[in-house]
Amino acid sequence: MKKRKSFWLNAAILFYIAGLAYSVYYNLNGHTELWLVPVSCLVPFIVPIVFKLLHIRLTERIMILNLLFCFFAAIVGSTLGGYNQPYYDKIVHFGSGLLLTMAGYILFCVLKKIRRVENKEDTYVMLIFINAFNLAIAVLWEFYEYSMLVFFNYDCINHYSSGIHDSMTDMLCACVGGLLITLGIYHSYHRHKPNFLTKIYEELFDANEKV
Template identity: 35%
Template sequence: MEKEIWYQKLNIYFVGFYLIFSICLITYYLANGQLYYATLGLGGILLLLLPAAFERVCGLVPVYQFRFLLYGFSFLAYVVGLAMQGYHFIPLYDKVMHTLSGTFGTFLGVVLFYILKHGRRVQQQDFPLVAIFSISASMAAAGLWEIGEYLVGIFFPCDPQQVALTGVSDTMQDMIVCLVGSLLWLPFLFRYYRKQKADFLMGCFRTFLSKNLSQEEPYGMEE
């Protein structure tokens, strides 16, 4: 578990950077009277609590590589994208992050599948059901995100879905590229079940399973 020790240390530095960056951002917005964006900055800090809360609710042992993925994605998608308004000022950043959210959401769907599965054993015949479940979970998360943006547009003087400019096009494009991100990762997921070859995400998944299986049911791919 040397890799886990390395990620544990990396998380300390990254979370420290994340906090300092967010506090500076909040201070800047407050100084300029932009309370809405200052509130978004505070929300980014609260996201740091989610991994530990998720582990506690599900009774999981911390996986620091998994935590780093969550912290990193939160920083790029929320802090840079929303709080820093990167979705508006960086060309194609919105579409790139929605594509990545499809891949990352599908990966989280795989993790959730085995949290719910009795025994949490990985079997080759799981692939079709895992693929359907994880892509569905990713698209459900994308739908909830768009609902959230819609509600923000109702209660705050902003238009995160760009309805005034694009109608429903921006929302539909976000959903489509999210699906593309899910499908692009599907061959790597298939390779894991067929040949037990893990990319970076499935390597993280292996670590997650090895730390959260009962001693009576050791980790391994079954036929």
């Protein structure tokens, strides 16, 4: 089982590197987003650095999910012009809602120092917390995009073409993604049986139990 996980992690790393290499070729042939390639090189390190600062050992499953999201958000979206395509940014915001709600679940369990939420009261608080965490990050991201418009006149929120519509739909997509994860986690607790979502944290807990 360990060899299989290592294979998928190595495959994800190679996949990301290949994407970076292609983005350099793509932008050297008539496109203008080459300056974003170094940014795409740094983005995958954000999650590992956060975990390092928190003294939490990363699992391979989380590293793979991080690389896949960064690939579509940073490489395809930014360096290959994905955000210029209709609805692509909505798909990315939907994906961020999935991952950030899962991150909220991990954070909740870490703060509670538990492997699994057992009692009903904690379950209800956890369901509220993970969605509040997801939506808080979504709002902060829109604040960042708005500040880019105000201070640098860089219209990444499409203010001049759609007004508030772009920001609202971005947050709605993140919310929908978060609700889907919430349903998956609630289903696990309702059945008193771990599923793929809860196992992500349980695996992380087990990896750090003796650290």
